[in-house]
Amino acid sequence: MTASAHGERGGGDDAVEAQIDAWRGYVLRRRPISGADVDELEDHLRAQIDDLGRGGLDGEEAFLVAIRRIGALDSLSREYAREHSDRLWKQLVLTSASQGAPGAPAWREPLVAIALGAGAGLAVKLALTLFGMTWDAPASEPGAFLRNATLFVVPFLIAYFGWKRRLGIVPLGILLTCFVVLAVALNAYPFETFGDTEVIAALHAPVVLWSLVGVAYTGGRWRSDARRMDFVRFTGEFAIYYVLIALGGATLLALTSGVFALVGVFAVQAMAEWVLPICVPGAVLVAAWLVEAKQDVIENIAPVLTRIFTPVTLAMLVALLAVLATAGSLVHVDRELLILMDAILVLVLCLTLYAISARDGTDRAGLFDALQLAMLVAAIAVNAIMLAAMLARTAEWGFSANKTAALGLNLLLLVHLAWQAWLTLGFLRGRRPFDALARWQTRYLPVYVVWAAAVIVAFPPLFGFA
Incomplete structure (x- = not known):
């Protein structure tokens, strides 16, 4: 059973969800295995709980039995039980370990990320052409491109995490609906070109879009504090990787254009019109994949x-x-x-x-x-x-x-x-406890998303689209 299937059911019993979050958080902090492996172990745990629940056990009883079984796959569960002696299920996981199931072929995920990155780059290049933003011509609708720039990239990032987390139809439908509503709000309003409301709408749109990426990243289980903190961690790591990629790419382009110039070939225009529009958004997908692949x-x-x-x-x-x-x-x-x-x-x-x-x-x-x-x-x-x-x-x-x-x-x-x-x-x-501090962060973050959405939807008509 996949993470998406569980996400569609709304997360199950709160007490069981809290115990799963505690186990997941502990495993992720120790980091002897990758985040993808933790996801698979959690899927096994949830599948066991579901099977036992259908057999007549309540949520707490099913968790106690399931954690014993998952403990046989994951030595960290036994270590967690030793360090948390107050846990009721401590004695159930002190058993021998065995190897987990093998994952998907190693080449598949980077290939998917690169393909989606190329798609994002081509979408941005097409948008630049449609809005008339070329090297030798003034932009016909610069404000429209500013409002829509992130709309051409984020769907590919959501698609990557939707594929990776096996996101179900219901959460994908919700994400698509939110995306369409945002796109309509950004394009249906009669904004004054580069007016205040257009600029603040463009600045707040990435906040709402990044929250949609977060829903896909968490496999639809956005209400889980542990999953939200995972996404916070991912965001920080993603920013680090993207900056590193950008610095390396800028250095490579500067050296390449310098070499071309020495032999009488001036490639600056070609790089500005083709390389940058495709590589800058494409690097978003590459950075996301690198974070997922190199979490340790x-x-x-x-x-x-x-x-x-x-x-x-x-x-x-x-x-x-x-x-x-x-x-x-x-x-x-x-x-x-x-x-x-x-x-x-x-x-x-x-x-x-x-x-x-x-x-x-x-x-x-x-x-x-x-x-x-x-x-x-x-x-x-x-x-x-x-x-x-x-x-x-x-x-x-x-x-x-x-x-x-x-x-x-x-x-x-x-x-x-x-x-x-x-x-x-x-x-x-x-x-x-430290957990109270962590919970405050994850539970307050949606407030920023609601505010950003209010700024995009309510401010333009409130201030006359100026």
Whole structure:
């Protein structure tokens, strides 16, 4: 039985889902096997629970028996039972191990990813042609392409995870419906070219689309906290791989064009018209496949990166506080400065999310967690000053689409960061478990998706499409 089939049934009994999430989270943190193998082990576990449930056992009883059987396939289940002696099923999994079932041919997945990446690249190239964006001609509808750019790439990424997770008809239908609704909203409104509402709609569309990718990534089990945290981890690792691919690709293109120029062939136009439009979106699929294929390698990098960038980001936030303190009247704070600080706060949030996803929840609180708390406090202070500046500007010049969207985002960030800081403080003092901190992140993330969807759908008519 596949992950998609379970996702279509809505996840089953909550108590059993919580126990499966605990087992899955433990296995993923240990990382002796790949995420795909964990998915297959979980499918075996769920299949056993289903079979036992049809035989008359309730959810808890079926889990107890099924975990014994899956424990025979996975030595980590036995280790998990030893370390969690309070678990009722501890004694059931202390048995001998055997090898798991072999997976699909190794060549199949990269071939699928490359084919879908080529499809995404050709779709973007076709869109550029349709919207008249060529090397030697001005774009006929640049705003339309800006709104639709991600719509041409995300379906291929959803298709990749739908294929990999064997996503069922029902979740695929829901994803398709949401995609169509978003596409209609982005193209049916009479936007003013490069008006505020068109720009903010284009900026918020990737947030909604990435949430659809998350549903496909989790195999339809989006309500699972563990699955959502898996997707947070994937997002951070994906960003790392994509940047590395982009840097390598840029270097290769620069060297190639330099060599061609030395022999009198100028390939810049050909690269701009064909290589970049196809390779930039194609690299999205390649990066996604690399994360899935190399999870064990990147997992060793993730904690190092978070420990490097957390103190650096803390220093940057302290410097920002000093700049804001000397900026003068909040009404006259530069608009571009406020936008940049918004981007920095989002970066801080992404960094803390990635740090939590890469952390072993069984470890005790330490110096790094104290640094995280200091960074959160500094971010909250910056956010509070920004909110004051935005409210002052709004009182002086009134509401606009940009100011309202920025105010909403900053309020969401303030709530998120403030409660995260409170939970981190409780964890440092030994009064709250790490799981409470992780659950807060995964359960708050849909709020951003709802806000982004509201900005896309409601703001254009509310502000006259200007």
